[in-house]
Amino acid sequence: MELLALFLAALAVILAIPVPKLLHTASFRGRSPWAAMVLWQAIALAGGLSMVGAPIIYGLAPFGDSLPHALGGAVQLTLTEDYESLGQLDVHPQHIFALCLGLLLGGxxxxxxxxxxxxxxxxxxxxxxxxxxxxxxxxxxxxxxxxxxxxxxxxxxxxxxxxxxxxxxxxxxxxxxxxxxxxxxxxxxxxxxxxxxxxxxxxxxxxxxxxxxxxxxxxxxxxxxxxxxxxxxxxxxxxxxxxxxxxxxxxxxxxxxxxxxxxxxxxxxxxxxxxxxxxxxxxxxxxxxxxxxxPTEPLGKLAMFGVVSSSAALLAVPTGLLLLS
Structure with a gap:
């Protein structure tokens, strides 16, 4: 879980800083604005999911080996108010801070x-x-x-x-x-x-x-x-x-x-x-x-396929990790 959180955090940083700067001046946007629009949508959604998901997953890591299990454990502990078991689960202040940060950011x-x-x-x-x-x-x-x-x-x-x-x-x-x-x-x-x-x-x-x-x-x-x-x-x-x-x-x-x-x-x-x-x-x-x-020729079929495939992969990676982890 902590490795997954680290990966999502790294992905969020990459999609938040270097990738937008490169894509902002990409020459192909004038040739096929539709393809560039699809890519920007994927970057925004994938970056948002990664940015919100990374601290949440890190905060839930002590509660279970998978996201559903950890989420269920955290909810059960909150409902039963059995906060003494936090020490047994090796929950530290940074986990609580990260979980609150992710929830606040998403909200x-x-x-x-x-x-x-x-x-x-x-x-x-x-x-x-x-x-x-x-x-x-x-x-x-x-x-x-x-x-x-x-x-x-x-x-x-x-x-x-x-x-x-x-x-x-x-x-x-x-x-x-x-x-x-x-x-x-x-x-x-x-x-x-x-x-x-x-x-x-x-x-x-x-x-x-x-x-x-x-x-x-x-x-x-x-x-x-x-x-x-x-x-x-x-x-x-x-x-x-x-x-x-x-x-x-x-x-x-x-x-x-x-x-x-x-x-x-x-x-x-x-x-x-x-x-x-x-x-x-x-x-x-x-x-x-x-x-x-x-006017220039629009992107070829192979290039369009590459842009659409990259967009789908960008969106699928954080979504799949969050749902299947």
């Missing part, structure tokens, strides 16, 4: 995720009420999407996810409509609709919660930035399925300051809530521009 992560999720839901609900009050529908949009127009001169476009795609909405400003051509506007709407269709907000809110829980951890900081970038690349791919890279680039150039300018605009009737993770194409990184300016 902190879960509660932060729940708190962030409900805060985001509330913020989006308030924002949607303002949009419904101050906007007018835009007819003839792609896929008959629910697209609303607000009377504001700043070129901006963003999406507000709902519980289902049918309850989601894409918001455009009058300034954007006056700036973009019909094809450029279609590319923007297709980009935002891809965000909604692929439920990117579920990915961003999870990494936002991990970042808020442990902002000093490299994997959370790099992961949050990477997921925002990757969701934008995936949304670009959705737009590129219907429009040319040149059209998408022009639309980005003309509306690239959308949400940031909208938030800072004096007297704006709508304000982007700080609790809502960004899901707009304001995030224009070098890697994102590079793949639009000079």
């Amino acid at each position: 902190h992560l879960v509660l932060t995720l729940a708190r962030t999720y409900f805060r985001v839901l509330g913020a989006r609900r308030r924002h949607r009420q303002l949009v419904d009050l101050l906007s007018t529908p835009l007819p003839n949009t792609v896929d008959d999407a629910d697209t609303q127009v607000i009377e504001h001169e700043t070129p901006l476009a963003y999406c507000l996810p709902g519980r289902t795609n049918a309850s989601s909405v894409t918001v455009l400003s009058r300034g954007l409509l006056n700036t973009l051509s019909e094809s450029e506007l279609g590319a923007v709407v297709a980009h935002e609709q891809t965000h909604l269709r692929q439920r990117h907000h579920l990915l961003t809110v999870t990494f936002e919660a991990w970042y808020r829980a442990l902002p000093w951890l490299p994997t959370n900081r790099y992961g949050r930035e990477a997921v925002l970038e990757l969701t934008e690349m995936l949304a670009d791919d959705g737009a590129l399925a219907q429009y040319s890279p040149e059209t998408l680039l022009r639309s980005l150039a003309l509306s690239s300051f959308e949400t940031a300018s909208h938030r800072d605009a004096p007297g704006s009737a709508l304000e982007v809530d700080e609790d809502v993770p960004a899901t707009s194409n304001t995030l224009i990184t070098g890697a994102r521009l590079q793949r639009l300016l000079a």
